[in-house]
Amino acid sequence: xxxxxxxxxxxxxxxxxxxxxxxxxxxxxxxxxxxxxxxxxxxxxxxxxxxxxxxxxxxxxxxxxxxxxxxxxxxxxxxxxxxxxxxxxxxxxxxxxxxxxxxxxxxxxxxxxxxxxxxxxxxxxxxxxxxxxxxxxxxxxxxxxxxxxxxxxxxxxxxxxxxxxxxxxxxxxxxxxxxxxxxxxxxxxxxxxxxxxxxxxxxxxxxxxxxxxxxxxxxxxxxxxxxxxxxxxxxxxxxxxxxxxxxxxxxxxxxxxxxxxxxxxxxxxxxxxxxxxxxxxxxxxxxxxxxxxxxxxxxxxxxxxxxxxxxxxxxxxxxxxxxxxxxxxxxxxxxxxxxxxxxxxxxxxxxxxxxxxxxxxxxxxxxxxxxxxxxxxxxxxxxxxxxxxxxxxxxxxxxxxxxxxxxxxxxxxxxxxxxxxxxxxxxxxxxxxxxxxxxxxxxxxxxxxxxxxxxxxxxxxxxxxxxxxxxxxx
Numbered sequence: 001x002x003x004x005x006x007x008x009x010x011x012x013x014x015x016x017x018x019x020x021x022x023x024x025x026x027x028x029x030x031x032x033x034x035x036x037x038x039x040x041x042x043x044x045x046x047x048x049x050x051x052x053x054x055x056x057x058x059x060x061x062x063x064x065x066x067x068x069x070x071x072x073x074x075x076x077x078x079x080x081x082x083x084x085x086x087x088x089x090x091x092x093x094x095x096x097x098x099x100x101x102x103x104x105x106x107x108x109x110x111x112x113x114x115x116x117x118x119x120x121x122x123x124x125x126x127x128x129x130x131x132x133x134x135x136x137x138x139x140x141x142x143x144x145x146x147x148x149x150x151x152x153x154x155x156x157x158x159x160x161x162x163x164x165x166x167x168x169x170x171x172x173x174x175x176x177x178x179x180x181x182x183x184x185x186x187x188x189x190x191x192x193x194x195x196x197x198x199x200x201x202x203x204x205x206x207x208x209x210x211x212x213x214x215x216x217x218x219x220x221x222x223x224x225x226x227x228x229x230x231x232x233x234x235x236x237x238x239x240x241x242x243x244x245x246x247x248x249x250x251x252x253x254x255x256x257x258x259x260x261x262x263x264x265x266x267x268x269x270x271x272x273x274x275x276x277x278x279x280x281x282x283x284x285x286x287x288x289x290x291x292x293x294x295x296x297x298x299x300x301x302x303x304x305x306x307x308x309x310x311x312x313x314x315x316x317x318x319x320x321x322x323x324x325x326x327x328x329x330x331x332x333x334x335x336x337x338x339x340x341x342x343x344x345x346x347x348x349x350x351x352x353x354x355x356x357x358x359x360x361x362x363x364x365x366x367x368x369x370x371x372x373x374x375x376x377x378x379x380x381x382x383x384x385x386x387x388x389x390x391x392x393x394x395x396x397x398x399x400x401x402x403x404x405x406x407x408x409x410x411x412x413x414x415x416x417x418x419x420x421x422x423x424x425x426x427x428x429x430x431x432x433x434x435x436x437x438x439x440x441x442x443x444x445x446x447x448x449x450x451x452x453x454x455x456x457x458x459x460x461x462x463x464x465x466x467x468x469x470x471x472x473x474x
Contacts, residue, residue, distance in 0.1 A: 001176040003031030008077055008084040008113070010106045011051070013041020015156040016088035016122040016165035021046060023087055023168035025054045030172065035077055037061065037106045039093070063105050078112035083175060086110070087148075088122030088165045091133050097145070098136035116178065116225070120171055121150045125161030144242035146225060148174045181226035181463075184470045190228045191259060191266045191394075192220045193273035193347075195236030197252045201329075201339065202284035210434035211274030213238050215399070218462035219270055220244050226466050231266075233258045235273060252276055252344035259347055263354070263394070268469060270397040271348045272423075274434075278341035280329075288329060288337075348398050352418025355396065395473050397465075400424040401434070410444050421445055421472065423465065431455045443468065 007027050011020045020042075027034045036051040038061045048059040060077070086093060086106075093106070097119070102108040110117065119140070127133060128150065141147060149166035166174075194216020198206040213236025220232040221241035232240050233247045233255055240246035247262075249255045252275045263269065330338040398419040402409050403426065410424035422444045425432045432440040432455075439461050443451040451468075453461065 001030070001179045002027060002172075005032050005082040005179070006080045007032045007034050007175075008081045008109070008115075009034055009036050010084065010086035010089075010093070010110070011036060011038045011042040011046070012086065012088055012090045012093040012106065013039050013044060014088045014090045014122050014165075015045065017042050017045040019165055019168055020087055021050050021054060023085075023171055024051055026168050026172050027175075028055055030176075033057070035060070035081075037077070037109055039104060039106050060105050060109075063108065077109055078114065081113060081115045083116055083118070083179075084110070084113050085118040085120065085148075085171065085175065087118075087120035087171055089119035091121075091123045091127045091130075091136075094119065094121065094133065094136050094140065098139045116146065117144070118146045118148055118171075118175065118178075120148045120166050121163065122165035123150075123163045124155060124157055125159060125163045128161075128163035142239050142241070144225070146174075146178070177463075177467075178225065181466060181470070183227065184474070185223065185226040185228035185466070188228050188267040189231070189262075189265050190220075190223045190268045190270065191231045191233065191262045192216050192223065192270045193255060193259060193275075194220065194232060194234040195238070196274040197235045197255055197276045197344075198250050199252065199276050199279035199344070200250075200283045201280050202286065202288045204287050207276060207278070207280065207341075209274050209276060211401075212236060212435040213273075214435070214437065215439060215458050215462070216270075216272035217241070218458045219272060219465060222459070222462035222466045223268075226470075228268075231262045233262070233273070252279065252347070256345050256347050256350070259351070263351060266394040268395045268397065268473075269351060270399075270465075270469075271351075272399045274401065275347060276344055279344050281340045281342050284329065346417070348396065348419060349417040351394075351396055355394065356418050395420050395469060397421045397423065397469060401427045403428050407442060407444070407450075410442065414444055414446065419446075421469065445472070 009020065009024055009027065011017055024034050024036060034055040035057050036055060036059045038048060038051070038059060040061065043061060048061065051059045096103070096107045097110055100111060102111050121128065121137070123133070137147065148171050149164070150162055151164045151166050152160070152162050153164040154160050155164055195213035196209040196211025198208040200206045213234055216234060217232065217236065217238050217240065220230050221244065224230045224241055224243045230244045231247065232244050233249060234240070235249050235255065247258045249258055255273060255275060259269070332338065396419045398413060398417055398421070400410050400413055400422060402424055406424055406426045410422050413419070414422040423441050424444065425439055425441045427433045429440055431438045437457055438455055439458050440455050441453050441461060443453065443465075453464070
């Protein structure tokens with residue numbers, strides 16, 4: 001996988017620099033053309049001669065030294081690089097990368113690179129946990145820099161904790177895995193939904209849920225880094241990964257429209273979004289006031305059980321019988337408020353019907369969109385057509401967050417919605433709830449098989465799912 005690839009290995013000044021020699025050796029043995037760039041501090045730990053002997057290539061460290069070849073060297077290296085990995089990546093180098101400092105050869109090269117960049121953080125546990133370091137790591141991840149580790153273990157300072165550089169074989173495996181995934185997904189389109197939808201009740205309130213969008217955004221990033229063309233339809237107020245087409249929505253209806261507009265050309269659709277099951281029949285035009293007396297709401301004669309918000313005040317229907325037949329909001333004498341709800345569309349079930357029935361024009365799709373151009377649905381595109389291994393395009397993946405009878409509910413949804421695969425988590429388990437950075441999932445397949453995955457980060461879950469989905473499609 002690494003044979004013939006030009007790999008830039010940045011080595012910064014930490015005790016873990018001694019591991020970089022083993023990493024460089026392993027990359028060279030895999031057939032990679034390895035180019036080492038060192039900081040001055042790194043040369044205090046390991047001699048440049050070591051890396052030159054292991055790679056057979058010149059080692060770069062000084063911006064103004066005599067060029068080894070005729071070219072601006074940091075630009076030349078950047079242009080030919082297929083991959084770059086900074087190992088160890090000290091807190092200092094990570095900070096430079098985050099803010100764009102270019103004061104030595106390595107930091108200048110990193111600004112000029114256009115290839116995928118990896119970093120293996122290595123520092124004292126207190127430095128790693130520091131707010132500034134965590135902020136820098138978040139910035140870099142948001143720009144598409146892929147972190148490998150750090151590991152937990154003994155450190156040079158004599159303490160144990162998070163911040164230890166990953167082992168060279170783990171870094172090599174991460175690079176090879178990235179290249180393998182990138183080749184598999186090149187040229188394929190993936191649609192991912194994320195976040196909890198919000199259904200407006202009035203201009204300032206909505207009905208929603210605790211979905212954070214972290215899992216969906218992690219999946220979009222994992223597919224993107226694997227080489228797929230990714231469309232992320234999200235209701236979450238989170239940044240999308242670099243290179244991902246992001247479509248922002250709020251309601252379930254908006255999400256349905258956005259997904260169907262992308263569905264025709266999709267090879268995979270992954271529905272991680274926590275879509276609200278219901279929405280108010282009608283949205284108030286004005287804020288619904290807490291107290292009737294101070295709201296200016298019309299007094300409606302009726303049976304004394306409820307009062308209605310008049311259309312002239314809140315934009316809702318008026319009816320004094322307390323039944324909410326017209327979709328307005330009822331205020332009861334005891335202070336209770338009744339809101340009539342209607343079901344939202346089941347997006348995944350609709351996609352499953354389109355796929356199974358080979359529908360060329362889903363309901364409401366194929367018309368001119370709101371921006372005035374045809375949305376592309378309805379033309380011959382292979383939806384629902386079996387391929388040479390039996391599954392129909394697109395491959396549908398559903399997600400479910402459950403609190404009881406977890407597997408039974410997931411199995412029922414898998415069958416009823418005509419999905420190819422379902423991922424379910426029990427949100428009552430510690431480490432598997434909404435908003436966290438970790439998850440514990442069960443993965444169910446149409447053939448009746450199932451995988452149980454232990455607690456892991458949502459990023460790890462996402463990358464593993466990308467691999468599993470790819471395996472099931474090939």
